[in-house]
Amino acid sequence: MSIREEKKQKTKQAIMDAAITLFSTNGFENTSIEELAKAAGVGKGTVYGYFQTKTEILHAFCEYELDQIHKELVKQANPNAPILEQVLTIYMTEFNHVTRNKEFGRIFMRQTVFPDENDAQDHLEIDDKYFQLLFPILKKAQDRGELRKNIELLHITRHFYGLYILIMSSWYTGRIPTEEVSSALELIFRQALEGLQPHSDSKSK
């Protein structure tokens, strides 16, 4: 690797590291780019050579975090557990990660759900990753007869996602305390499922 590329690598990492530290310690809004630049040992303009906007720095870390979460999920997943259990596990794992840095999670959710015009594109990718995780799980559940066959999987993922956003929103606005998030999510997913699973009196399994 050339000197140039090596330096770039290092600089970018230094900026990322500084960002993670400062955002976590002082919050996103309370961290100025100038401050961040100084902490990373570079000039302000340099930061903008690596990231186009302040939120983009957040996104970079978000993507990394989400990757971690997804990897973890894929590992610990139990593809034969009831669908409710699996879906709950997925979202609660995500929630627990977000919990560790509330500030961070709020901005991430906000940008994902109602992004600025400029960076609306970024998030389509993230969503893709989410759908790709959920699809096989739902497919299996459908095969097992836990979910109706006459509903598109995409609509089911959306349904769950919508309810997750709702609960997150309630949490961020203080309507649901942290310790009740799990039960609230379970309750509303259960509600959703009663409609998603086939109506039949022959509840075999």
Added chain:
Amino acid sequence: MSIREEKKQKTKQAIMDAAITLFSTNGFENTSIEELAKAAGVGKGTVYGYFQTKTEILHAFCEYELDQIHKELVKQANPNAPILEQVLTIYMTEFNHVTRNKEFGRIFMRQTVFPDENDAQDHLEIDDKYFQLLFPILKKAQDRGELRKNIELLHITRHFYGLYILIMSSWYTGRIPTEEVSSALELIFRQALEGLQPHSDSKSK
């Protein structure tokens, strides 16, 4: 009314009017407070005498708009229509209003769902108004047997609200085009209802 109060009234209205015009014409982000102040014929500082932040100006108009929407809804409501129809009417009316000023609606939704720490309180009121509108409708539907009796009304309102947020988000991020919002909403509400209404083979009405 004293001269002073009269003046204040007028000034506030002038700011509001200028805001509505400029935000609608040039968008929220592209309108500076200085510009707004000039259009209203006052100094910059004066604007901040009436509103604490730029978003608060938006909120003032939002509240007004929502009031209009709610009044309209209460009038045109048909309390005996099927629950799906009623709920769809409510949200589509809201959506249509938002459509008229997309910019505006996006920021409103965003602030409502994932607000800044500072103005998290504001929105609890708005939500209350929403719940008070939905409650009697759902209660009636429950009495008619269209909704299960063993689910708290609050959870039902939340369920619908979550799905509405999801659809709005999909619209804002361009995943659902305007002309499909109505059918997407209907589809997902139908999904939700199949679980919300009692399971029974005696589908009388």
Added chain:
DNA sequence: TGATAATTTCGACTGCAGTCGAGACTTAAA
């Protein structure tokens, strides 16, 4: 190795949200 081209770095600069205190206007009381 030296000279030129390509890339990267930097901080002074622009534009805007929000603050603040000096001064203008309004009210109340004599």
Added chain:
DNA sequence: TTTAAGTCTCGACTGCAGTCGAAATTATCA
């Protein structure tokens, strides 16, 4: 009508996100 207290108005000022072009660093090739 005068004056003192209370209230409102204003724009200069602060702080920060993001831009830009001049200077420094690295690559390329004779």
